[in-house]
Amino acid sequence: xxxxxESELEWSEYDPDPDDVAFRRKELAxxxxxxxxxxxxxxxxxxMRSWPYHYHTANEEALYVLAGEGLLVAxxxxxxxxxxxxxxxPANEDGGHRxxxxxxxxxxxxxxxxxxxxxxxxxxxxxxFGVYAGSPPGGREERTLEGYYRIDDEVPYWxxxxxxDD
Numbered sequence: 001x002x003x004x005x006e007s008e009l010e011w012s013e014y015d016p017d018p019d020d021v022a023f024r025r026k027e028l029a030x031x032x033x034x035x036x037x038x039x040x041x042x043x044x045x046x047x048m049r050s051w052p053y054h055y056h057t058a059n060e061e062a063l064y065v066l067a068g069e070g071l072l073v074a075x076x077x078x079x080x081x082x083x084x085x086x087x088x089x090p091a092n093e094d095g096g097h098r099x100x101x102x103x104x105x106x107x108x109x110x111x112x113x114x115x116x117x118x119x120x121x122x123x124x125x126x127x128x129f130g131v132y133a134g135s136p137p138g139g140r141e142e143r144t145l146e147g148y149y150r151i152d153d154e155v156p157y158w159x160x161x162x163x164x165d166d
Contacts (some may be wrong), residue, residue, distance in 0.1 A: 001034035006041055008130065022048045028110075032138055038113040044070065044101040052126060053098040056139035058119040059136060061089040061091060061111060063099070072102040081107070093114075094105045127151045 009031055011024040022045060029039040044050055053073055063072070063086065070081040075096040079087070089095035091114075101107040117136040122129045128150055130137070134144035 002034075004028065004031045018049075020047065020049050021052075023050055027138070034115075036115050038111075038115050038136075040111050040138070041066075042099075042107075042109050042111055043066075044099060044107040044109075046101050046104055046106065047063040048101050050099040050104060052098060052123050054121050054123045055089065055093050055096040056091050056119055056121050057089055057111075059114045060091050061095065061113045063087045063089070063097075064110045064112070066100065066108040066110065068083070068099075068105045069103035070101050070107040073098040073100060078097070093117075093122070093124075115118070118145075122151075 006026055006028060009026040009028070011026060013024055015022045023093065024043040026041040027130045028041055029037055042050065046089070064083050065083050065085040067083050072087060073080050073092050074087070087097075089097050095135070099107070099109065115136045115138065117135040118131070119136050120129055120131055121137060127150060128148055130146070130148045132139075132143060132146055135141035
């Protein structure tokens with residue numbers, strides 16, 4: 001058995017382009033070389049959001065709130081989050097989610113995931129999807145295929161066939 005205390009890990013800082021997205025993450029499962037289960041500790045500052053609203057087609061995820069308050073944006077609506085709350089997200093569009101810290105203090109939570117691959121992550125609000133083969137989202141291995149695409153960018157099955165006939 002491998003064990004680690006989260007205090008032994010450094011935070012990874014995420015601050016992509018959108019002004020309202022910033023968070024810190026400690027990859028707990030990576031630190032103990034877990035293969036089939038992912039677990040990360042997140043800290044979301046007040047006024048910030050996590051990953052874009054999304055769902056996975058091959059991986060279930062679960063959220064457990066440790067401290068703070070926030071908002072869970074889910075497929076069936078919005079729910080308040082407080083310490084002790086647990087939510088599970090199935091591997092389909094019913095599992096769509098995004099975490100928002102609309103409180104005054106940092107929001108700390110664990111996010112647990114199965115680590116199945118290949119996986120497709122769908123981002124309905126931006127009409128995009130991501131493809132992961134060789135290593136799942138959050139995986140440590142090199143991927144054999146990875147990319148993000150617009151859902152409407154359809155190409156014909158056969159090269160050179162630009163007709164609308166299937």
